[in-house]
Amino acid sequence: MSGVGGDQPEIDGPQTDADDSSLGVRARSRARIEASIRKAAEEVFAEMGFExxxxSLIAKRAGLPKANLHYYFKTKNDLYQFVLRDIIELWLNTAQEIQPDADPATALAHYIGQKIDLARDRPIASRVFxxxxxxxxxxxxRFMRQDLKDWVERKSAIIEEWIGRGKIDQIDPKHLFFMIWSTTQTYADFSIxxxxxLGRRELxxxxxxxxxxxxxxxxLKGCGLKAPDA
Amino acid sequence: MSGVGGDQPEIDGPQTDADDSSLGVRARSRARIEASIRKAAEEVFAEMGFExxxxSLIAKRAGLPKANLHYYFKTKNDLYQFVLRDIIELWLNTAQEIQPDADPATALAHYIGQKIDLARDRPIASRVFxxxxxxxxxxxxRFMRQDLKDWVERKSAIIEEWIGRGKIDQIDPKHLFFMIWSTTQTYADFSIxxxxxLGRRELxxxxxxxxxxxxxxxxLKGCGLKAPDA
DNA sequence: GGATTGTTTGACCGGAGGGTTAAAGGATCG
DNA sequence: CGATCCTTTAACCCTCCGGTCAAACAATCC
Known part of the structure; x- marks a missing residue:
């Protein structure tokens, strides 16, 4: 039906984003269309919110009639979920360097840099979120009460370990994450x-x-760390 | 017309928020009704955004028919501006302790505390903003390109002065404000x-x-300051 | 009290929005 | 080629929304 409900297996094959070849004409065009819908939807949701x-505006921006959009995504909510899923990926795939035996300063600096990169490169996704x-x-x-909570707990445990080994000041890891999230994402969400x-039109x-x-x-300094060598 | 356009002088008198006495029956009831509309509107705008x-939902929550709400506020936009004006006040009235001859640590600590208090006490206003x-x-x-920009420039000049006197590390004052704003307001805007x-229903x-x-x-530590005595 | 001005409210209007339908146009496969 | 399935699209439906109206009602002023 919607091609996204997850109840029918997607065509399998290499998972890179631009694997047009080796798919039938239809699958290829479907992928292209879904991508353009996603882009348009992300923009419109970011600009105006869900409600x-x-x-019809999303359809117009994606370059197809509204009825056609509703062929690919049965409801506005379905489309929204589709957009959100993509954004959640972005979130959970950060902070891979935060590991027990990593250097705290390096790992945190890297994470902050990664988050600022996201704010610059995917501000629209960040705003939808x-x-x-x-x-x-x-x-x-569900995402927040499960996936995200688990993520934070795993990462926080690592930081607790750093604290235990005296590699970093005794701070609350969760609130440290809230701090990193807010300080970095503000450059996407509130860039206006x-x-x-700053007296600019855009950053x-x-x-x-x-x-x-x-x-x-x-x-880093606030947590009792010295800047990493890099 | 709308009682809020500012083109007819409001009844003067003491400016405390609860000065019901010494007003006619109408002015008193108008004040009460406008307050209840404002509260309802703030909530609904925070929950659903402007669009x-x-x-009609705002009216219902304020306990009056929609047509009556439109008697007090001609358009949804008028009502929204009314709500925003209140919130802007909150913003600009903070950080009064940031003054050239204040102690940086004390002043910044106070400002952060004030901002967290706002996040706790007026989260809905913060979310509308x-x-x-x-x-x-x-x-x-206009608010952001003028009032807020001026505010930041005034306060930043003070911090520059602190830096010049070696009272605080050499940091960029504006980005310091972005940092304080984001870290504190996140506890209102993203409290969910x-x-x-944190595994709670609410903070x-x-x-x-x-x-x-x-x-x-x-x-403070990150800016090379010691915790204030307080 | 009577005129005037301010307030309340149900009914109404035009428009937009989400979503459906049905019929036509293509691809695919035998 | 013909049957089947997927895709496209204009037209349509129904609901809700912002805003208006007009008639009733109440406070205020002379």
Whole structure:
């Protein structure tokens, strides 16, 4: 039906994002269309929120009639979930360097850098996520109460271990994550505000660089760490 | 018309919030009704965003028919501006302790504490603000490009002065403000996420206390400051 | 008290939005 | 080629929404 409900196995094969070859004409066109819908939907959801987004506007931006969009995604909610799933991936695939035997300063600096990169490269995805959480995460509960909670607990345990070994000040790891998330994502979610204060129309590369540098500096120093060699 | 357009002088008198006496029956009831509308509107705007909010739901929550709400506020946009104005006040009235001859550690600690208090006491207002900025601040530009920018420049100049006198590390003041804003407001805007990760239904007093303590600790230490005596 | 002005409310309007239908147009496979 | 399945699209339906209206009601002023 919707091609996304997950109840029928997707065509398998190499999982790289641009594997057009070795698929039939239809599968190929479906993949292209779904991608363009996703892009349009992400933009519109980010700009107007779930309620404000209209499927007809998404369809128009994706370059197809509304009825056709509803052929690929039965409901606006289905489409929204599809967009969210992608964004959740981004989230959970960060902080891989935070490992028990890593150097805390290096690992945290890397994580902060990664998060700032995301804010710069995928601000729209970040805004859809922020919007969802801001409005009470009604379509999102399981992710936060399970996947994300587990993620934080795993990573926090590592930081506790660092603390136990005296490699880092005694801080609360969870609140440290809240701090890193907020300081970095603010450059995506509230970039309009930051740009306005900086007197720009939009943020430029050096803004992100300075942000990453200063956030890293303050958080590392604040946790009793020295800047990594890199 | 709307009683809020500002084109007719409000009844003057003491400006405390609860000055019901010494007003006619009408002015008193108008004040009460506007307050209840504001509260309802703030909630609904925070929950659903501007587009998602319906005037009939706001009216219902305020306990009056929709047509009556439209008697007090001609359009949804008018009502929204009314709500936003209140929230902007909150913003600009913070950080009064950041003054040239104040002790940086004390002043920053106080500011952070004040911001966390706001996150705890007025999370709904904070969310309306966040939502507006998140969606490009279409109804908000002047505030950010003028009032807020000026505010930041004034406060940043003070911090520059601190730096010049060697009272604090050489950091970028504006990005320091972005850091303080984001770390504190995240406890209002994304409290659902934080609560979920902490395994709670909602944040409790000790969460805010720990947050304030740790944010203050990390930022002060990160800026080369010692915790204030207080 | 009577005129005037401010307030309340149910009914109404035009428009937009999410979603459906049905019929036509292509691809695929035997 | 013909049957089957997938895809496209205009037209349609129903609900909800922001906003208006007009008539009733209440406070205020002379």
């Amino acid at each position: 404000g987004a209209s499927t 922020a919007n969802e959480v801001l409005h009470g995460a009604p379509r999102f509960d 505000q930051i740009a306005a204060v 430029i590369e050096s803004d992100y660089q300075l942000a990453a540098k200063q956030i890293t500096h303050i958080i | 998602g909010a319906s005037t 966040a939502n507006e900025v998140l969606h490009g601040a279409p109804r908000f530009d 996420q934080i609560a979920a990760v 409790i007093e000790s969460d805010y206390q720990l947050a304030a303590k740790q944010i203050t600790h990390i930022i």
